[in-house]
Amino acid sequence: MTKIDLNSDLGEAFGPWRMGDDKAILEVVTSANIACGGHAGDPATMVETLKLASERGVVAGAHPGFAD
DSSP states (O other), rough: OOOOOOOOEEOOOOTTTTOSHHHHHHOOOOOOEEEEETTOOOOOHHHHHHHHHTTTOOOOEEETTTOO
């Protein structure tokens, strides 16, 4: 059987600025790129998104930006 990896960029919030519904997306993806530092995500958002991904068995990778 063919298997497809459904991937999404997540964790792109910074402080009070929220973007997207990471929790809902993590219910349907199999892997996620978590925004890092200069790209968009702040430390608290990165940790929360990684925790949510782990709880759902979603493979996580880094999505660094130029400033990183």
